[in-house]
Amino acid sequence: MKLISYRRAGKPCFGAVVNDGVVELSGRLEGVADLAALLADDAALARARELAASAGASHPLAGVQLEPVIPKPGKVVCVGINYVEHAHEAGRKIGAHPVIFQRYHETLIAAGAPLLRPKVSEQFDFEAELAVVIGKGGAHIDPADAMDHVAGYTCFNDASVRDWQFHTHQYGMGKNFQATGALGPWLVTADEIADYRELRVTGLLNGEQMQHGSLSELAFDIPTLIAYISKALPWNPGDILATGTPSGIGFKRTPPLFLKAGDTFEVTITQIGTLSNPVVDEA
Known part of the structure; x- marks a missing residue:
């Protein structure tokens, strides 16, 4: 699975890249606020894989503003x-x-x-x-x-x-x-x-x-x-x-x-x- 952090309409988001599209995961995984939190949660990661495989693209990849993969890593x-x-x-x-x-x-x-x-x-x-x-x-x-x-x-x-x-x-x-x-x-x-x-x-x-x-x-x-x-x-x-x-x-x-x-x-x-x-x- 390919995961990104990005901004859309000025809002920070994260999602999965599938072909030339992005399946937005923000707001679809309870208690997961950002990509760092997703990586720490095995159950949420499993759900993210399901969504990446089954949900249609929310946006074209070219239509989102990429951020560093982890925008503000602690280290x-x-x-x-x-x-x-x-x-x-x-x-x-x-x-x-x-x-x-x-x-x-x-x-x-x-x-x-x-x-x-x-x-x-x-x-x-x-x-x-x-x-x-x-x-x-x-x-x-x-x-x-x-x-x-x-x-x-x-x-x-x-x-x-x-x-x-x-x-x-x-x-x-x-x-x-x-x-x-x-x-x-x-x-x-x-x-x-x-x-x-x-x-x-x-x-x-x-x-x-x-x-x-x-x-x-x-x-x-x-x-x-x-x-x-x-x-x-x-x-x-x-x-x-x-x-x-x-x-x-x-x-x-x-x-x-x-x-x-x-x-x-x-x-x-x-x-x-x-x-x-x-x-x-x-x-």
């Missing part, structure tokens, strides 16, 4: 240097523990919305990633049980302002400019992905492939990441885990290649879909 936890080849291009070694940093939900945008190149930097880079959406919360999760906490998967562009990223040893500022984290277009529920390690992530700039990698290449796999982070903070439904980017980022190319106004960057993940965003300059 967006990102992982750096998590593909072996990306570590090599960055001149970094894979350590004993994952490199963790955070994003604020205010930085997130939907599929189709413009990525905003900040006026304080010309080093605006792309990072194609798989994002995991948490459905079942919990703390001190055993790695053997971690996949039970996954609701589904979506595409993410962790677009980064490189000079600001390296102002200090902490990544935070370069990862938290407004309108730089594209998330979507939809969530594909975990039951439709037999083995996430078979997924392949591709990043395309103006139609030209820049990045390509397999989830089997992660230095720290998804169960390890979920379990590790849960030792510090409990996961909650709707939280986002961004799993890292493959090699090919613009910053490490010769010469470096950065996003500029008029560009379009796409994140394509097999079995999930394509997240596409244009680039504009900050006013």
Whole structure:
């Protein structure tokens, strides 16, 4: 099942994508206010599947305004240097523990919305990633049980302002400019992905492939990441885990290649879909 958050007539909604239409689920599932709440409720999810299979489309997909899959996640936890080849291009070694940093939900945008190149930097880079959406919360999760906490998967562009990223040893500022984290277009529920390690992530700039990698290449796999982070903070439904980017980022190319106004960057993940965003300059 493909699930989206969107706005219609200015009202926040959520629904299931079926072909080119949307089966609206808002207001049809008792006690379920948004997509994060749906992901936490097994009975409501089962009812949502029934509606997606039997109800006609409420709206054409092209007629709704998409929002980030989870518009205001409580946590967006990102992982750096998590593909072996990306570590090599960055001149970094894979350590004993994952490199963790955070994003604020205010930085997130939907599929189709413009990525905003900040006026304080010309080093605006792309990072194609798989994002995991948490459905079942919990703390001190055993790695053997971690996949039970996954609701589904979506595409993410962790677009980064490189000079600001390296102002200090902490990544935070370069990862938290407004309108730089594209998330979507939809969530594909975990039951439709037999083995996430078979997924392949591709990043395309103006139609030209820049990045390509397999989830089997992660230095720290998804169960390890979920379990590790849960030792510090409990996961909650709707939280986002961004799993890292493959090699090919613009910053490490010769010469470096950065996003500029008029560009379009796409994140394509097999079995999930394509997240596409244009680039504009900050006013």
